[in-house]
Amino acid sequence: MNSSSELRKNFETKNLVKVGGAFDALSAKLVEINQFDAIWAGSFAISATHALPDASILTMTEFLHTSSSMVDACSIPVIADCDTGFGGPSNVSHLVKKYESSGIAAICIEDKIFPKQNSLLENGTQDLLPEKDFVAKIIAGKNAKQNDDFMIIARTEALIAGTGVKEALKRAQAYEIAGADAILIHSKKNSPDEIFEFCDLWNGAIPLVVVPTTYPEVSNQELIEHKIKMVIYANQTLRAAYIAMSNLLSQLNKANSIKEINQPMTSMNEIFDIQKMFHMKNQEKNIEEKLKKLGYST
């Protein structure tokens, strides 16, 4: 079963599909090890690790490179945040071909104007693309799929743009009709109220997805009660890494020896393990044995 089919199966069999945010292959691997259902290759976190604004500055090439490295390292599905689709319908067509052939399970595109700015940025520019133009992107994406199971998640930023729940619903319905496989409804409010209002009024057949960065008190039960099928923890992984590195480096520069540092650090061996160095040494041993069998002295 390919990763797209696996992701679809998750939607069918789980009450709530849990997706952990990652920004490189190592963080993705940690998401997998900690038994999340899928990996979110988010543009905010990936941009941040490049020390560049989350504002369509990194290119599709760079985002795809990062997402592909996650696919190479992990066996759970990778969902790639593709912002506005990096341009118009032809760009979406191109990206679907590239991402699908790289083994990515799903892409997410949003209905803001390219270049976009992060949805949670105070005073960020959050203008919506006309509905028709975003529908054109979904059609282009759907036409470009090789495998029907590949998922296009349509994210509406209507609530982020302040145009209200009604507009959000109108758009979400249009996106479903155009061929979207799921709807991501995003909000920057500190409570899930408008999200819940949207979900309660939603009567489409495709699943709903949320990213509760600004309303972290929301419980899994509440999400499930409001017909939400997937929750994406988009940036917590990065935010935990950030503070740990910041504390470590701050202490380290003032310390007289590494031993003085009280910030927890994992062992070298644990990292050797996750990066498959022991696996590689085992492969070497297997090859040595095979060579012996073939009569080579070793």
Next chain:
Amino acid sequence: MNSSSELRKNFETKNLVKVGGAFDALSAKLVEINQFDAIWAGSFAISATHALPDASILTMTEFLHTSSSMVDACSIPVIADCDTGFGGPSNVSHLVKKYESSGIAAICIEDKIFPKQNSLLENGTQDLLPEKDFVAKIIAGKNAKQNDDFMIIARTEALIAGTGVKEALKRAQAYEIAGADAILIHSKKNSPDEIFEFCDLWNGAIPLVVVPTTYPEVSNQELIEHKIKMVIYANQTLRAAYIAMSNLLSQLNKANSIKEINQPMTSMNEIFDIQKMFHMKNQEKNIEEKLKKLGYST
């Protein structure tokens, strides 16, 4: 002053040049913010973030890409760990041209055989290249420099390979004569004794560099007393990030809401700041003002 000259100046003016390990532009930026003198773009950490063994699996292209992104993001010097030089003298010649023109301040190459394995890996393959062949690489690198200040740090793995302090000294001297700009002497012992023995016997004119991963109790004073001019904290940044992400994800998958997590997380705004989103918004404002002055209504 370019970054190579700045790094050389550090060697002259500081008792101990402190170098923080990084693996992407964000961690590099944190090294800079925490006032280290330079950034170490280490192959172990960069390989780990790609979830691939530290065994010459990633290519020069990928290492250079990561190091360049650090240069783009930071103003302190970047020192790039180039393993064995990715091949023979022609490869070293090529890499020096590419790294120098990317604004990297220094490269470090080591005298093991390509493909190499991490020096601290138990049962890792640690065979040394014949001295002459490594000297050839140093000559090739020196010939390829455009700017004399660009630094080639020669790392001898004689102690890692178990060939002893005498061999290490013989090689280090040969590398200095060939044109190396500094010597990195590496050890996997749990005490700095063999390192100190080496340093006390060293009578070359170029500075000594250490990476005290396995002997973290060593103090800055001790390093200085033994004529060591640079200390590289190669992997602590990654190890702190790793454990933080691991803890966060482990809790998050079991939690009923994000709020339950007790692993520290930085704010979105702190990351927005380091990735220059506020800077970008300010630039937008400046452009708006300029447009007004030019008579455009906004």
Next chain:
Amino acid sequence: MNSSSELRKNFETKNLVKVGGAFDALSAKLVEINQFDAIWAGSFAISATHALPDASILTMTEFLHTSSSMVDACSIPVIADCDTGFGGPSNVSHLVKKYESSGIAAICIEDKIFPKQNSLLENGTQDLLPEKDFVAKIIAGKNAKQNDDFMIIARTEALIAGTGVKEALKRAQAYEIAGADAILIHSKKNSPDEIFEFCDLWNGAIPLVVVPTTYPEVSNQELIEHKIKMVIYANQTLRAAYIAMSNLLSQLNKANSIKEINQPMTSMNEIFDIQKMFHMKNQEKNIEEKLKKLGYST
């Protein structure tokens, strides 16, 4: 003298600066060997070699990668065709930093809407960006320069869009005021008449640039008489390579032996030479001699 300064000097000292089109480092090297003044890294030709439409499908990353490889291989200035600037002002700011630090002498950006389509494509979409929005991009680009000599060539597509010479002049003047370093005036007509009308009416201080793909009869004297300072032969290199490859392959598949082919082919040695294989062998010899001097037996 860096490449930007050299390009500016060409504008000052030559009657007509001749720029040859290239799409990879080899074709760029051939442009250099044939004594053109500069290299045009054009988006049409680079897209074509990727077998992808010239319609903002390739990303900045890929265009920059190709342009950089030309800089690495050549010593004459490289002018990079950056289409619409790959987005808005923040994207232009980002690209100027990246291209300038890669050693590119000049970028060219055009006033169409992203994603753009090739200007000579029949029924291609050729809508112009509002003047103000393009002026904002020029301001952003100018602000991002590190070296004042780095050139931003503003290309107006007013004639391509069919809005007339007057609009073209109005825009070109606005672009000069905003900080453009040269104006590229483009046309898809089969005669240079509208180009000459534009040039004769132009009274700005910055130089004019043309790309006479559709009016190939125009002579150098005519260009000079109409105050044109630079001519770009954007796609002829590719078009000659294309037909040669096409003929060769067509014959080769039907031939009974390679010897039967009458399509001219250069020798292996000529290519070995341009790719610096003999240079590399010489470097090897120099290193061998240096090693001998250092007392190593070889």
Next chain:
Amino acid sequence: MNSSSELRKNFETKNLVKVGGAFDALSAKLVEINQFDAIWAGSFAISATHALPDASILTMTEFLHTSSSMVDACSIPVIADCDTGFGGPSNVSHLVKKYESSGIAAICIEDKIFPKQNSLLENGTQDLLPEKDFVAKIIAGKNAKQNDDFMIIARTEALIAGTGVKEALKRAQAYEIAGADAILIHSKKNSPDEIFEFCDLWNGAIPLVVVPTTYPEVSNQELIEHKIKMVIYANQTLRAAYIAMSNLLSQLNKANSIKEINQPMTSMNEIFDIQKMFHMKNQEKNIEEKLKKLGYST
């Protein structure tokens, strides 16, 4: 049927599988259009287009990037020249995973020492790797395959190294036993005699492959008579493009107008076609129609 299976089928159903050399997606597309059975992504030609020596200077990343772009553009199988495998067995294991998942049909690795030099370079270094070490690479590659049909072509350089037909046969047999899927036997002689001697003595079950660069008089019948199943025209495409570009640029720089040039050039439209611009315009039209059906005014 995936591309590996298609390539295997070619070996079964054709007297002589004809493979055209390419160095980017466009030249690959021309190979396909001219009805070759497969595309050779050769390291000599790809290095040349980067203006870099064919001497293990470009990395796996860059070669894979080029080969992948061919896969994206073409539907016939792509055979990727992987030189010595870019290192040891672990590198071969890594490359097989990366190339296979990119949709490449086959890789070719050769038994020289890394870094290698072009086999036809006068005075080039042509030392052979010990047989056992190359067998280890084949085993590693075979173990890394996901799909049994993916092909590993083992190229012996025994004749290039001057060690004779007997050594070549001994190695080829060892490589077949280790799991190679085909043998490429290479020669730099001006006659096919030693190749024919090898082929006549070969009694393995896997097919033989040749690259008749230095013996271009050899006929297809002769190849077939000597049990050769695949012929690779590795560099003629590049050599034809080179001379055409060289002639064009030489004339162009001296000409008074483009019209004076007598070097043949294809039309813009022919290139628009191969880069799928008309296809893209058709897709746009289809989307417009779909939008109309959905009730959007256009």
